[in-house]
Amino acid sequence: MIIFIVLLLLSPYLILVTKFPSLNLINISEFIAVFQFTTKQALLSAFISTSLGLLVGFSLASIENKKAYKWCELACYIPCFVPVIFVVFSFLNISQLFGFSLSGLFGIVSIHSLINIGLVGVLYSKVILNKSSLSNQLSLVQGISKLDYFFKILIPLTKKDVLFIFSSIFLFCFTSFSIPLIIGGIKSTTLELLIYEKLIISNSVEQAVLIALIQFVFLVIVMLAVNRIDLKNTNAVSLKSSYYKFKGFLLIPIVITVSLVLGLFINFNFNLSGVFDLNLILYSLFIALMAGYAMFIFCQFVFFLLPSKFLEKFLLSYSSPSTVLVGLAFVLLFKESSSLKVLSIFLIYIIIFIPFLYKMFIQSYLENLAPTLKLAKVMGANAFLKFKMISFPLSYNLCLFIAFLTSVWVMGDYAVSSLVLGADSTLALSTKSYMRSYKMNEATNVIFILLLCELVIFLIYKGLLNVSNKKH
Amino acid sequence: MSVIKNINYKIDKFKLSVPSWEFPDKGLTILTGESGSGKSTLLDLLIGFRSCKGMSWELLGEDYCLKKIEDKNIGLVLQKGELFPHLTAEQCIKFAALARGKKNYLDEAKEYINELCLKSETLLQKTTTLSGGERQRVALVCALIGDPKILLLDEAFSALDSDNKERALSLVNNFCLSKKIPALLVTHDVSLISKSVSNFKLLDGSIV
Numbered sequence: 001m002i003i004f005i006v007l008l009l010l011s012p013y014l015i016l017v018t019k020f021p022s023l024n025l026i027n028i029s030e031f032i033a034v035f036q037f038t039t040k041q042a043l044l045s046a047f048i049s050t051s052l053g054l055l056v057g058f059s060l061a062s063i064e065n066k067k068a069y070k071w072c073e074l075a076c077y078i079p080c081f082v083p084v085i086f087v088v089f090s091f092l093n094i095s096q097l098f099g100f101s102l103s104g105l106f107g108i109v110s111i112h113s114l115i116n117i118g119l120v121g122v123l124y125s126k127v128i129l130n131k132s133s134l135s136n137q138l139s140l141v142q143g144i145s146k147l148d149y150f151f152k153i154l155i156p157l158t159k160k161d162v163l164f165i166f167s168s169i170f171l172f173c174f175t176s177f178s179i180p181l182i183i184g185g186i187k188s189t190t191l192e193l194l195i196y197e198k199l200i201i202s203n204s205v206e207q208a209v210l211i212a213l214i215q216f217v218f219l220v221i222v223m224l225a226v227n228r229i230d231l232k233n234t235n236a237v238s239l240k241s242s243y244y245k246f247k248g249f250l251l252i253p254i255v256i257t258v259s260l261v262l263g264l265f266i267n268f269n270f271n272l273s274g275v276f277d278l279n280l281i282l283y284s285l286f287i288a289l290m291a292g293y294a295m296f297i298f299c300q301f302v303f304f305l306l307p308s309k310f311l312e313k314f315l316l317s318y319s320s321p322s323t324v325l326v327g328l329a330f331v332l333l334f335k336e337s338s339s340l341k342v343l344s345i346f347l348i349y350i351i352i353f354i355p356f357l358y359k360m361f362i363q364s365y366l367e368n369l370a371p372t373l374k375l376a377k378v379m380g381a382n383a384f385l386k387f388k389m390i391s392f393p394l395s396y397n398l399c400l401f402i403a404f405l406t407s408v409w410v411m412g413d414y415a416v417s418s419l420v421l422g423a424d425s426t427l428a429l430s431t432k433s434y435m436r437s438y439k440m441n442e443a444t445n446v447i448f449i450l451l452l453c454e455l456v457i458f459l460i461y462k463g464l465l466n467v468s469n470k471k472h
Numbered sequence: 473m474s475v476i477k478n479i480n481y482k483i484d485k486f487k488l489s490v491p492s493w494e495f496p497d498k499g500l501t502i503l504t505g506e507s508g509s510g511k512s513t514l515l516d517l518l519i520g521f522r523s524c525k526g527m528s529w530e531l532l533g534e535d536y537c538l539k540k541i542e543d544k545n546i547g548l549v550l551q552k553g554e555l556f557p558h559l560t561a562e563q564c565i566k567f568a569a570l571a572r573g574k575k576n577y578l579d580e581a582k583e584y585i586n587e588l589c590l591k592s593e594t595l596l597q598k599t600t601t602l603s604g605g606e607r608q609r610v611a612l613v614c615a616l617i618g619d620p621k622i623l624l625l626d627e628a629f630s631a632l633d634s635d636n637k638e639r640a641l642s643l644v645n646n647f648c649l650s651k652k653i654p655a656l657l658v659t660h661d662v663s664l665i666s667k668s669v670s671n672f673k674l675l676d677g678s679i680v
Contacts, residue, residue, distance in 0.1 A: 375554055378519060379618060380542045381571035389567050393558050 002311050005302065009314075009351055012321045012329035013216070016209050026210055031194075038174055038190040041105055045112035046170040050162065052113070052252055053120020059249035060125035073125075076118030076253040079260055081405070083412020084178045085428050087115055089435060089447055090263030092182075096440065097266055107183040108190075112173045114260075118253040120165055127161045128154070171222060175215075175322035178415035182435055191215045195324045200419070205332060212325045223319055264451070267444040275430075275445045284411060284426040285453055287345065289460070292407030294346040295353065299362070299399040303391045304383065306366060307373050315358045326351050327419030345420045349410055357402050365398055396468055404461040411454055427453065473497055474622075474654055475530040479517060488513055488677045496670050497531060499648050500641075500655045504662055505674030511658040514674065515626050518656075519546060531654070532621060545572070547620030549628035553607030555599040561610040562595040568614035577617055584613045587643050589636065604631030612640060616647055623648065623655035630659070641667045 007014075056076065063069040079087055088111060095102035102110060144153070177192040184193055191211060198208035305311055320326065330344040372394070376386045414428040424430045427450045434443035474497045479490035488510040495501040505511045516522040518529065520541040529536040536544055555564045569577035585595070588609045599607060608631050615623060623644065629637045645667065648655045657664065665671045673680050 371554060372556055374521065375548070375550075375556070376567075376571070377541050378544075378546055378548045379568050379571040379614070380545060381567070382542075385567070385570055389559070389563075389570075390556060 002305055002308060005305070005311065006314060008347065009318055009320070009354070011347075012326045012351065015329040015333050016212060016325070026207060031211065031214075034189050034191055034194045037105070037188065038192075041108050041112070041180075041188075041190065042170050042174040042176075044105075044109045045116070045173040046166050048109065048113040049116035049120050049169045050166045052117045052249075053165070054124050054162065055249040056117060056121025056252050057124025057128060059247045060121055061128040062245055062247055072250055072253070073122055075250075075257045076122045078118070078257045079115050079253070080119040081408075082260070083409050083428070084115070085412040085414060085431055085450070086264060086447070087111060087260060088179060088182050089431065089443060090260045092435060093266040093440060093444070094259060094263045103183055104185055104188040108176075108180055108188060111179050111183060112169075112176065114256050116169050116172070117256065120169065121249075121253060123165055124158075124162070127158050131157055131161075167222065167225070171219065171319070174222075175219070177323040178413070181415060181418070182432060192322055192324045195322075195328065196419070199324070199328055199331070205328075208328055209332075212322070212328060216321060216325065219319070219322075264447055265444070267440045268448060269441060269445070271441075272445050272449065275442055276449065277430075280425070280427060280430065281449060281453060284428070284450075285456065287417070287421075287426060288407045288411040288453070288457060291346050291349045291410040292403040292457075292461075295350055295357075295406040296399050296403035298350050298354070299357075299402050300392065300395070302358075302362070303395045303399070304387045306391070307370065312363075312366065315354070316363060318355055318358075320352050320355045323352055323415050324419065327416055331419060341420055345416060348416050348420065349406060349413075352416065353406055353409065357405065361398060361402060365395070369394060397465065400461060400465055400468065404457070407457045407461070408454055411457060412450065475528075476518075477528045477530075478526045479514070479524055480526065481513065481517060481522065481524045483513065486510065486677060488517075490514070490679050493672070493679050495654065495656065495672065497654045498652050499669035500645050500657060500667060502665055502668040502671040503656060503658045503674055503679075504660060504665070504671065505658075506660060509674040510677050511660075511674055512626055515624055515656075515658055518624060519548065520544065545618070545621040547615030547618060547623040549608065549611045549615050549623075549625045551627040551630060553602075553604060553609075553611040553628075553631065555607060555611055555614070557600045558598070560596055560598055561590075561602065561606075564599060564610060565595075565613050565617060569617045572618035574617065574619070581613060581617055584616055584643065588612065588639055605633065605636060608632060609636065609640065612643070616643075619651070621653055623653065625655060625657040627659055628657065629664075630661070 060069065060072055060076070063072060091111060091114060092102055095107075101107070174190075175192060176190070177196070180188065180190045180193050181196070184190060189197070192215075195208045195211050195215075198204045198211065302311070302315070321329075326348050330348055331341060334341040334344050369391075372390060373386070376390050381390070412428050414426070414432040417426050417429055418432070421429065424433055427446055431443050431446045431450065434440070434446060473494045476490060476493045478492075479488055481488040486508075503511060503514070513522065517524050517527065518536075520537075520539075527537050555561070556567065559567065565581050566577070569575075569581070590606070590609055590613070594602065594606055595610075599610065602610065608628055612628065615625075625644070629640050632640060641664065644655055644657075647653075657668070
């Protein structure tokens with residue numbers, strides 16, 4: 001049964017391999033120009049995110065109060081976890097307000113950086129707390145100067161982690177699709193956009209596949225060069241005295257998050273009549289909730305099969321192909337049947353989201369669950385009994401949370417849905433259309449409806465959680 | 473006799489080396505040793521949590537090293553009385569019985585519960601709210617209810633007072649003698665040696 005999960009996650013690659021086209025089809029000069037731009041924007045985004053993120057990490061690690069740490073951590077996570085459409089929309093509004101253009105290379109790099117600075121900050125603060133707490137205290141006792149500490153102890157200790165964080169952000173930005181789709185333009189085309197353009201606009205499937213496969217080879221080379229760090233959730237260690245006293249850099253993620261929230265409502269005018277479409281709202285909610293449900297079932301299936309050394313290693317090392325590549329694979333597979341194409345969207349979301357969700361949440365949870373599962377194994381429980389009485393009740397809340405995140409992201413998704421669904425068939429697609437034609441007032445009103453739908457999703461999952469907690 | 477051979481297991485600079493070790497295949501055997509002598513590592517190797525190339529373990533005419541963990545039919549009690557944190561004590565006992573396919577376990581379970589003086593209110597509590605001693609006693613019931621072929625007990629009575637310790641040891645001894653199975657108790661409490669049919673000591677990674 002493990003093979004089923006492996007095949008599902010590898011299916012985009014398997015589907016595309018069958019469509020391998022001739023090398024003669026590709027326009028070399030166009031490809032090189034786009035590849036250069038993609039690499040440039042990814043490198044710049046990763047550099048800015050990592051540099052500012054490290055500063056945020058230092059300040060975050062200096063917080064001694066656990067509650068304050070959690071609140072600051074939340075502020076750092078928000079730009080990264082909310083659907084991209086809110087981030088893009090908010091900062092487009094702000095850019096219009098201040099009279100500058102958020103487009104092209106500048107726009108793409110800015111949005112990427114705004115999304116990732118906080119995440120880098122949190123990851124690096126956990127690296128610092130995990131790795132350097134003891135050396136920090138030893139250094140304090142020995143009276144080493146701050147400069148010496150940073151350059152002779154902290155930086156050598158964490159340079160591999162910084163490199164890994166940088167590489168991960170680079171990969172994320174390299175394969176970013178939803179941001180260039182709105183912010184990019186004719187001279188700011190990334191590989192993902194080029195694949196999308198070949199597939200949807202030029203209807204040249206073979207070219208799209210070839211570009212996607214070249215991109216995949218490049219990504220594999222980069223990924224092989226990157227070591228993994230421990231992304232386990234660390235409980236903040238309270239240090240009585242610390243080198244990291246300056247908390248000022250926390251202003252960066254706080255300003256970003258506050259701006260993100262305020263920027264959403266700049267053009268809001270309470271006039272929803274022009275954009276209110278009940279069918280659109282219900283259809284969008286249906287897709288989001290069904291995607292969450294599919295993710296819940298998938299996660300429960302994973303917990304049913306675990307522990308399994310092979311599956312754990314596979315899920316930890318698996319990186320999903322880019323959004324366009326996955327969408328492309330399923331569009332090709334189901335091109336004769338539009339209803340199957342729509343249903344495949346749930347599989348696409350699973351393939352795209354699960355690598356991040358597994359590393360972020362499931363992996364560390366499994367490590368906590370390991371002794372309990374070991375005991376069940378020694379007792380001789382078969383897989384079904386172990387799942388029914390142990391794995392399912394213990395993983396239910398986590399899987400529900402993962403399903404909630406999936407629904408929230410899908411509600412705001414216009415990247416995958418633009419590949420698979422019809423134009424303007426969801427609220428997010430409708431917002432994207434308004435944004436691209438600079439109808440910001442209409443876009444604001446649709447965003448408001450989108451936020452209300454996200455609230456509905458939150459209330460539904462909260463209700464399910466309450467039912468589960470009452471039962472246990 | 474149960475015969476274990478060719479254990480050569482290294483962790484950093486510590487080496488567990490047991491070329492050959494025999495202990496009775498009926499009754500309680502005690503293995504003592506100081507902290508860090510390798511007792512828990514040896515137990516992990518017997519259970520199957522760790523593996524050692526070339527190791528063999530003959531018990532009841534079979535090589536137990538070739539069996540999967542779940543097929544070894546081990547009754548296990550760990551030092552902290554590890555159980556399932558989301559279940560009550562009663563539910564843990566039920567799980568242990570169902571895991572071995574035992575549906576009619578209540579009478580037998582009641583017998584062990586009475587012998588170990590576990591109160592009915594204790595059985596209704598979540599295992600995370602039990603004291604260390606209560607958890608160890610519940611874990612012992614779970615270990616016995618599954619009709620194990622061998623009992624492996626890692627400091628299983630460390631949290632019990634002297635009366636409860638006596639009762640637990642007596643239960644284990646009677647169980648082993650009536651079911652004709654071995655029990656291996658790993659402990660650093662040498663006062664328990666008098667309750668065993670045989671005893672060994674683990675010293676610097678070797679059995680003496």
